[in-house]
Amino acid sequence: MIQVEHLTKKFAETVAVREISFTVDKGRIWGFLGPNGAGKTTTMRVLTGYLPANEGRALIDGIDVAADTRAVQRRVGYLPEVVPVYGELTVKEYLRFVAELNGLERRKIAAAVERAVERTNLQPVYGRLARNISRGFRQRLGIAQAVIHEPDVLILDEPTIGLDPAQIIEIREMIRAFRGSATVILSSHILAEITQVCDGAVIIKEGRLMATLTREEWGKSLEIVAAAPLAGELAAALAQAFPAVAEARCDGAVLKLEFRQPPSDLNPILSWLLGRDVRIREIKAGLEALYMKAVLAEEGRAS
Amino acid sequence: MRSAWTIAKKELKAYLYSPVAYVLAAFFLLVSGFFFYNILAWANEQTVRMMQQGYPAEYLDINQMLFQPFFGNLAIVLIFLLPLLTMRLFADEKKTRTEELLLTSPVRLGAIIAGKYLAALIVYAGILLLTATYSLFAFAYGNPDPAPLLTAYLGLFLLGAAFIAVGLLASALTENQVIAAGVSFSAILLIWVLSWVGEGGPGAWRPVLAYLSFFSHFKNMAGGVIDTQDVVYFLTFSFLGLYLTRAVFEFRKWR
Numbered sequence: 001m002i003q004v005e006h007l008t009k010k011f012a013e014t015v016a017v018r019e020i021s022f023t024v025d026k027g028r029i030w031g032f033l034g035p036n037g038a039g040k041t042t043t044m045r046v047l048t049g050y051l052p053a054n055e056g057r058a059l060i061d062g063i064d065v066a067a068d069t070r071a072v073q074r075r076v077g078y079l080p081e082v083v084p085v086y087g088e089l090t091v092k093e094y095l096r097f098v099a100e101l102n103g104l105e106r107r108k109i110a111a112a113v114e115r116a117v118e119r120t121n122l123q124p125v126y127g128r129l130a131r132n133i134s135r136g137f138r139q140r141l142g143i144a145q146a147v148i149h150e151p152d153v154l155i156l157d158e159p160t161i162g163l164d165p166a167q168i169i170e171i172r173e174m175i176r177a178f179r180g181s182a183t184v185i186l187s188s189h190i191l192a193e194i195t196q197v198c199d200g201a202v203i204i205k206e207g208r209l210m211a212t213l214t215r216e217e218w219g220k221s222l223e224i225v226a227a228a229p230l231a232g233e234l235a236a237a238l239a240q241a242f243p244a245v246a247e248a249r250c251d252g253a254v255l256k257l258e259f260r261q262p263p264s265d266l267n268p269i270l271s272w273l274l275g276r277d278v279r280i281r282e283i284k285a286g287l288e289a290l291y292m293k294a295v296l297a298e299e300g301r302a303s
Numbered sequence: 304m305r306s307a308w309t310i311a312k313k314e315l316k317a318y319l320y321s322p323v324a325y326v327l328a329a330f331f332l333l334v335s336g337f338f339f340y341n342i343l344a345w346a347n348e349q350t351v352r353m354m355q356q357g358y359p360a361e362y363l364d365i366n367q368m369l370f371q372p373f374f375g376n377l378a379i380v381l382i383f384l385l386p387l388l389t390m391r392l393f394a395d396e397k398k399t400r401t402e403e404l405l406l407t408s409p410v411r412l413g414a415i416i417a418g419k420y421l422a423a424l425i426v427y428a429g430i431l432l433l434t435a436t437y438s439l440f441a442f443a444y445g446n447p448d449p450a451p452l453l454t455a456y457l458g459l460f461l462l463g464a465a466f467i468a469v470g471l472l473a474s475a476l477t478e479n480q481v482i483a484a485g486v487s488f489s490a491i492l493l494i495w496v497l498s499w500v501g502e503g504g505p506g507a508w509r510p511v512l513a514y515l516s517f518f519s520h521f522k523n524m525a526g527g528v529i530d531t532q533d534v535v536y537f538l539t540f541s542f543l544g545l546y547l548t549r550a551v552f553e554f555r556k557w558r
Contacts, residue, residue, distance in 0.1 A: 052556055080400065088317050097312075100305075
């Protein structure tokens, strides 16, 4: 479990993270979403004990990071933004080194390395020097080193950055496999990544918490963008026709829907709209709409 | 202790898998071999001259004529060599961002520093050991007293240990290896010549500056004299270097 309570981190004059609080339950995968420079990496560095917080606290499995940093570090697997690889070591030597760093018993190291290699499909580069492996393998090696000691909590900073689409899908599969066995928090600025992998998302911007959303919540909202402005009565008619829709609103060409439960099938609604000559241009998943709302709401307040 | 050794093993691999240790050892042996040859030639000449002038054989001391100046020269070469050996220790970790791996692992900061120090010390001891081959020639063709030689080697080792501690500290201050080498080289050289400054300085400071100088403590050991005071000086100095390195990390965290 990860608990962050009123966390504030300052660097000299700037406040990188301001009064952030959120909780990730055991065995869940949560996303950490925000534009570049929002404070994602800083928060993760506080969680791993790399940086101390100025105010507030962070707890991993109930242990305060500041009070017992080493106990926390034993429980946490961490993939930093830049994969920390020693180019002069082979993949095997590197993983053995990380296993030893994490205090694994000597007789358990070989098995742990083997398991991590299997999990991340590193077999093709096992004997190669780490500096000579491709970007995709390098990222997998980063995940392998993070999980080698079977941590309860995984902290992954931009795990799919710089990868090609096939590699991104592969890494996402790897991360999904940890659901239930480890508590995972991963940062990203790609909304689709969060909706596909995560059970919830923390949205931050300029160091401030904008929203905490669960899959339940973003699954319930949907935006349908039409090619032409929509008539206001359409929304009311739709809400009447479909009891599953709790709220419907028209905003220019955008039809905003809130469901009572995450819908399993959109076809009835779509055919209803097509029957009324609505030309659908785009369907936006819930998180995108909620993300924009959270970020734009702030901008509205500021101006 | 085990985690310090884990770090040390990794550092030794980094030294031995790259050309660094070999190139530095080669240059060190080249330069020190040159000095050994020259001093030996000079000692031979002196010996012949003294024999011709009828000095008794007891006046001729190979330890004093050959080894004392030779070790003095080795120490000077070390001022140049060891900053090059230590410059990568932390600077490189910072540059490649691997530092984050070490500092977020459950290994104590002290163990990380100790491991890196130990690795550099082992490589240095290995290079130093290679210069012992010169002494073998002296034993083959003459009869030097082995005790002062061992003392001088202990002195060189302790001196190097202090230099490495300075180098480690410099490396922790920057992510640029050249800057790390420059800082440690200047610091070592300045501490080395503190005794000269002491000679010309105001009276009250003279003994203090002389005490702080590497040179004052090494010159006795190069001559084969062990004084606990000198040993304590080198050990304290090394410990201080490691302690300050630790302080640098603690300080950087809060910046």
